[in-house]
Amino acid sequence: MPVKGFPSPTTVATRLVWPMAALILLVLLLAGSVVWWMTRTLDQAAMQDERARVALALNDLRQHALENIRSYATTLSSDKMGRHPVDPVGTAAILTSEGKGPSRQWAIFLLNTDDSVLFGSVGGEVAGQPQFDGRRRIFDAVIRDVRQKEASDPHLHTGKSGMIGATRIVHDGWSAYVAAATTISSDSPHIVVGASELDARALSEIAGPLGLQELHLSTNSNIRHSGAVAIDDATDRGPAFLVWQSSLPSALVNDQALTAIAAIALLTVAFAAGILLHVRGQLIELSRRQEQVQRLAAHDSLSGLPNRLLFGMRLDQELARIKRSDEGLAVMFLDLDRFKDVNDTYGHEAGDMLIRIVARRLSNLLRGADTLARFGGDEFAIIQTDVKDPRDAEALARRILDALTMPCEVPGGSVTIGVSIGVALSPRNGTDRETLMRLADTALYQAKNGGRNRYSFFERQMDEALRLRKVVEDDLRAAILADELQLHYQPQYKANGEEIVGVEALVRWPHPQHGWISPQQFIAIAEERGLIIPLGEWVLRKACEDAKRWPGLRIAVNVSPIQFRQRDFVSSVMNIIEEADIDPTRVELEVTEGVVMDDADAAEEAMMELRARGVRLALDDFGTGYSSLIYLRRFAFDKIKIDRSFLESMETTGESAILVHSVVHLGRALGLTVTAEGVETSEQHRFLQALGCHELQGYLFSKPVPAHEIDKMLGIAPDESRSGAVA
Numbered sequence: 001m002p003v004k005g006f007p008s009p010t011t012v013a014t015r016l017v018w019p020m021a022a023l024i025l026l027v028l029l030l031a032g033s034v035v036w037w038m039t040r041t042l043d044q045a046a047m048q049d050e051r052a053r054v055a056l057a058l059n060d061l062r063q064h065a066l067e068n069i070r071s072y073a074t075t076l077s078s079d080k081m082g083r084h085p086v087d088p089v090g091t092a093a094i095l096t097s098e099g100k101g102p103s104r105q106w107a108i109f110l111l112n113t114d115d116s117v118l119f120g121s122v123g124g125e126v127a128g129q130p131q132f133d134g135r136r137r138i139f140d141a142v143i144r145d146v147r148q149k150e151a152s153d154p155h156l157h158t159g160k161s162g163m164i165g166a167t168r169i170v171h172d173g174w175s176a177y178v179a180a181a182t183t184i185s186s187d188s189p190h191i192v193v194g195a196s197e198l199d200a201r202a203l204s205e206i207a208g209p210l211g212l213q214e215l216h217l218s219t220n221s222n223i224r225h226s227g228a229v230a231i232d233d234a235t236d237r238g239p240a241f242l243v244w245q246s247s248l249p250s251a252l253v254n255d256q257a258l259t260a261i262a263a264i265a266l267l268t269v270a271f272a273a274g275i276l277l278h279v280r281g282q283l284i285e286l287s288r289r290q291e292q293v294q295r296l297a298a299h300d301s302l303s304g305l306p307n308r309l310l311f312g313m314r315l316d317q318e319l320a321r322i323k324r325s326d327e328g329l330a331v332m333f334l335d336l337d338r339f340k341d342v343n344d345t346y347g348h349e350a351g352d353m354l355i356r357i358v359a360r361r362l363s364n365l366l367r368g369a370d371t372l373a374r375f376g377g378d379e380f381a382i383i384q385t386d387v388k389d390p391r392d393a394e395a396l397a398r399r400i401l402d403a404l405t406m407p408c409e410v411p412g413g414s415v416t417i418g419v420s421i422g423v424a425l426s427p428r429n430g431t432d433r434e435t436l437m438r439l440a441d442t443a444l445y446q447a448k449n450g451g452r453n454r455y456s457f458f459e460r461q462m463d464e465a466l467r468l469r470k471v472v473e474d475d476l477r478a479a480i481l482a483d484e485l486q487l488h489y490q491p492q493y494k495a496n497g498e499e500i501v502g503v504e505a506l507v508r509w510p511h512p513q514h515g516w517i518s519p520q521q522f523i524a525i526a527e528e529r530g531l532i533i534p535l536g537e538w539v540l541r542k543a544c545e546d547a548k549r550w551p552g553l554r555i556a557v558n559v560s561p562i563q564f565r566q567r568d569f570v571s572s573v574m575n576i577i578e579e580a581d582i583d584p585t586r587v588e589l590e591v592t593e594g595v596v597m598d599d600a601d602a603a604e605e606a607m608m609e610l611r612a613r614g615v616r617l618a619l620d621d622f623g624t625g626y627s628s629l630i631y632l633r634r635f636a637f638d639k640i641k642i643d644r645s646f647l648e649s650m651e652t653t654g655e656s657a658i659l660v661h662s663v664v665h666l667g668r669a670l671g672l673t674v675t676a677e678g679v680e681t682s683e684q685h686r687f688l689q690a691l692g693c694h695e696l697q698g699y700l701f702s703k704p705v706p707a708h709e710i711d712k713m714l715g716i717a718p719d720e721s722r723s724g725a726v727a
C-alpha cells in the first residue's frame, strides 16, 4: 500500500529526469553557444584577414599589370622619339610573356584619341580593331579612368605631366581579367590598354601563396564558408565575385570539436541516464521496504487483516466520504467467546488457526467496500458501509453469529466458539471516529455482560454505565486508601422476625462527586482491577471492629471468589479476626458458588482450615447457579442463603414457591442453617416461617443501615457502644 502523499519511485525518477535533462541541455546549449560565439568571432577575423590578403594580392596583380603596360608604353614612346626603333607587336609579345602575372592571353592595344586601334597584339599575334571591339567591355572601365584623369590634369601635354594609368579587375560574365591602361607620354594623346584573363592557372598562382582553395569567379557571393571579393562589372549582368573556400576555424570545430562535444554530450546523457536508473532502482527498493514496513505497521501479521491503526484511518475516510450523503455506516466490535479456552486447551497453534478461520469466515460475509480488522487477541472490528437502516447492521450481526458458532477444525480437535458483537451506527450515534469506536466498545461490553454470543446496539444508558465504570476505575483505589468507604449492616432475624441473630456487612461508597455508588456497580470492577483484595480486607477489618459493639451477634461478610483464591487468604482472615480480638465463631463468610467451582480442591482446603479455626461459611445466592447437591455435601458450609430472586417471583410463579420449599427442606435435611434473603412482605415471612426456614433477612425487617442504627436497634446507648454491651 503506497503511502499517501509519498510519490512512487517512477514519479520521483520522472521528476528527476526532466530537471536533469533540462540541466544537461542547458549546459550543452551554453557550451555550444560559447563555442559557436568563439568560432564565429574567429571566422569573422579569419575571413577579414583572407579578404584583406586577397585584396592585397589583386592589388599586386593590378600594379604588375600596370607596370607591364607602362613599360610597353615607355618603349613605344622612345621609339616615337626616334631613340630606338621598335617592333610594336613583337615588343608587346615579349613584354607580356616575360612579365609577372597574367601572361599568355595578354591582349594589348595602342589606341588613338577616339579609341580606334593603331595596332594591337593578342597572345603575341597581330590584332586590330575587330579583336579590340570583341574585348571592348574589358577595357572600357580603365580607358574611362585614364581619360577622366587626363581631362582633369592641368599639366597634360605641357611636358610636365608624367604617365597617367589605371588598372582594374573586371569580368565579362564568364571570366575575370586584370586590365590596365596608360598614356604613353605626357605629350602624346595615345593610350595603351592591355588585359589578361585570370584563368585557372592565374587564379591558382594567386591562391597558392595565400593558402586559399578553389579560387574562382562567381556571380553568387553567398557561398557557405567562402570568402569573396567583389570585382568590377564589365557587363550589365550584375556584380561578380572572386570567391574561395575559406579554411575557417568553425570548419575545424565542426569537424573535430563538434564531434568531441557530441561525444561528451552523449557520455553525459548516458552517465545521467545511468545515475537516474540507479536512483530509480534505489527508490523502488526503498519504496518496497517502506511499503513492507507500512504494511507491517498497518496489518496484523497473523490474520493479514488491517490493524487498529489502519481501521481508524479507513473509518475516518468512510466518515468523510458519507458526510455529504444520506448514507450511513455501522462500526462493529467483536470479541470471540471462549477463545482463551481454546488457546489454553489446544495450544497456541490451534488458537492461531482459529483466528485465521474466523478472519476468513468474516471476510466472506462482507462486501468489498467494508473493512474487517483485527485489533489483537480475540478482538475484531468491522466497518459496514452503505447502512441505510439499523436492520442492515442487525442482519450482518446475525450472519456473523451464525457463521462463528459453526464448529472450527483446529489442530487437536473441533471447537465451537461464540462471539459478542457491539454495534454503533453513524450518523445516529456519532459522526466521528473516537465516538463511534468508544460506543461500539460500550455496546460490546454490554453484549458480553448480557451473556455473550449475542449482539448489542449502542444505547444511551450504556454510556452512563460506562462513565460510571470509568469513575470507579479512576477513584476506587484512592477511596479505599482514604477510608472513604462505609459499611452498612442488614440485620438477620430468627424466623419469628423479632430477635436479631446477626448482621450482614454491606459496603457503601459515598462518592464526593457522584453520590452513592452501589456495590453492584463497583464490586465487579474491583474484582477485574485487582482491588477486591484490599477492599475485602478493609471490609472484614471494619466489620470485626464494629462487631465488637455487638458481642452476641454474628457478623456476616461477603467474600469474592478472587479473595478466596489468594494463597494467604486464610491467614489474612485469621490475622484480621485476631487483631480485632473477636471470637472467630462470630464471623460468617458468605461465598458464592464461584468460589468452589473455580478450583474445588484449593477451595475445599481453605474452607476446611477456616472451619477448623471456628469461622462459619454460608453459601450465598443459593438457587441461582448450579446449586449442586455435591457442593453442599462436599464443602463444609454452615448455612445456605436462598436468593431473593426466588422470593420476588414466588407470588407470581408457583414453581418458585415449590423450589423455596425444596431448598428449605434440603438444607434442613443436610443439617444446615437456612436463611431467606429479600423478605419484603408478611406473606413471605409467614410462608417461610411455616416452611421451617431458620433465619430471615429483608426490607420487611430492616434495610441495610449504618452501624449506629444497629446500635439503636440493639438498644445500645451511644456511650455504651464503646463497651460493646448488648441490650
Ligand SMILES: Nc1nc2c(ncn2[C@@H]2O[C@@H]3COP(=O)(O)O[C@H]4[C@@H](O)[C@H](n5cnc6c(=O)[nH]c(N)nc65)O[C@@H]4COP(=O)(O)O[C@H]3[C@H]2O)c(=O)[nH]1
Residues within 6 Å of the ligand: 490, 505, 506, 507, 518, 519, 520, 523, 536, 539, 557, 558, 559, 560, 590, 620, 621, 644, 677, 678, 679, 680, 697, 698, 699, 700, 704
Ligand atoms: N430488593 C431487595 N433487596 C434487598 C432486600 N434485602 C436485602 N437486599 C439487598 O440484597 C443484597 C444482599 O447482598 P448480597 O446478596 O450479598 O449481594 C451483595 C454482594 O454480593 C455485593 N456486596 C456488597 N457488599 C460487599 C462486600 O463487602 N464484599 C463483597 N465481596 N461483595 C459485597 O453486592 C451485592 C449487593 O449488595 P447491596 O446493593 O447492598 O444489596 C444487598 C441488599 O441491600 C430486600 O428485601 N429487597
